[in-house]
Amino acid sequence: MAIYACDPQHARGRRVPEEESAFRSCFQRDRDRIIHSSAFRRLKHKTQVFVEHEGDFFRTRLTHSIEVAQVARTMSNALGLNTDLTEAVALAHDLGHTPFGHTGEDALHELMAPYGGFDHNAQALHIVSSLERHYAEFDGLNLTWDTLEGIAKHNGPLLPLAEGEDLPVTLAEYNARHDLELHTHASGEAQVAALSDDIAYNNHDLQDGLRAGLFTEAEIAELALIGPAYAEVDRLYPGLDAYRRRHEALRRVFGYMVSDVIDTSRARLEAAAPDGPQAIRDLGRPVIAFSDDMWVQLKEIRSFLFRRMYRAPSVMEIRTKVTQVVYDLFPLFMATPSLLPERWHAEIAAAEDETALARLVCDYIAGMTDRYALQAHSRLMGVDILHDVR
Structure with a gap:
């Protein structure tokens, strides 16, 4: 590992001291606790873009998180960072997502606005520090x-x-007990996990949108980053069948994004010359980044996906219905x-006021899978809210 990588021998410890494993580093142990958590398992039935019932081939939060972790390991290793810490952050980054995604x-x-609001990143921290309750000596996973x-x-x-902004309540409360130095950037490993998220969802949302018939390959081939990939595949493999052609083109787009981050970040790290992981935190700017040219091309892809996928009439119809599920249950x-x-x-009996009760209800609903939320709504409200679109 590079000098600026997070070394498990010099990790900053756990809130509740524990005897460490003889066979795994502390970051490997963090990763394994995340994988074995209840919240991680529930991601298999939580929406990425398409609600869980819409098809077996579309990404869920679980498959998305696994893909993010794969990209993160690759880039972390290429940059001399700690792959175990990178993977742990990547696998945990979406634990706080609600049913039905964003x-x-x-x-x-909106429902929690009178009680401090809701933020999925803060909820992820709340889950791993409090809501997972399996261990005898502490709440959470004690990462x-x-x-x-x-x-x-x-x-x-x-x-x-x-x-006019406030920290999410759960994040502020935890940080008061265990200072996470929220004024600095995160480690290089965490920065890699963040960009791996961008790479993974830009790539797989294109694949899922094509599978759903929301746009065509001819349309995405007009995008600056994607057109050259299709042209290269057609040159190398003339007459290739449509599914293989799509896969070959989009895996090249995937590779373009990964290579760009590695090349750009190497140059930034060389220029910054950090002498340790804290130097990366204190630098005042990210060291893991896309190039300016790649960022422009990614904004074009995001704009396309927003118009043609995230706001597609069929997607919006489902969004309206599942929004009502949350509005009814809360x-x-x-x-x-x-x-x-x-x-x-x-805990309900011990709730001191309406705000405390609302936060318990919020934690319960946020932990639901798409499937469980729909079933609970049908049972309690007597309405099969998705029946007319099945």
Whole structure:
């Protein structure tokens, strides 16, 4: 590893001290705890773009997270960073997502506005530090400071706040107990995980959108980054069948993005010459980045996907229906919290005020899978809200 990599021998420790494993580094152990968590398993039935019932081939939050981790390991290794820490952050980055993806998050954020709002990144930290309750000596997974830091701020510093903004409540409360230095950038490993997320979803959303028939290969071949990939495949493999042609083209696009980050980040690291992982945190700017040219091309892809996929009429129709699921369940549980499973009842009884109750209800709904939320809504409301689109 490079001098600026996070060395597990010098990790910043766990909030509750533990005897470390004789066979795994502390970052490997963090990764394994994340993989074995209940929240990680539930990602298999949580929306990426298409709601879980719409098809077996579309990505879910689980398959997305696995793809992010694969990209992250590759780039981390190429840059001399710690691949185990990178993988842990990558696998945990979406643990806080609600059912129905960003649609569910938007609905919960609106419903929670009187009680401090909702943010999926802060919820991921809340899950690994509190809501996973399997161990005798602590709540959460008791991950290392380095992994928790990466989960909290892989997208950049969270302090100082812009005027009128507040830290998500769960993040602020945890940080008051265990300072994650929210004013600095995260480690290079966490920065790699963040860009791996961008690479993975830009690539697989193109694949899923094509499979769903929301746009054609001819249309995406007009995009600056994608056209040359199709041209190269057609030159090398004239007459290739449509599915192989698509795969060969999009895997090249995938490779373009990965190579760009590696080349750009190597140049930035060489220029910055960090003498340790803390130097990366204190640099004041990211060291892991796309080139300016690649960033322009990615913005074109994102704009295309926003118009043709994320706001496609068929997708918006489903979004409207599943938003109603969250809007119906939240006030129902607030009015009748006894409807929550029995293991939640002690905390409900101990809730000091409406805000405390709302946060418990929010945690419960946020943890639901698409399937469970739809089933709960059907059972409690007597309405099969997706029946007319099945």
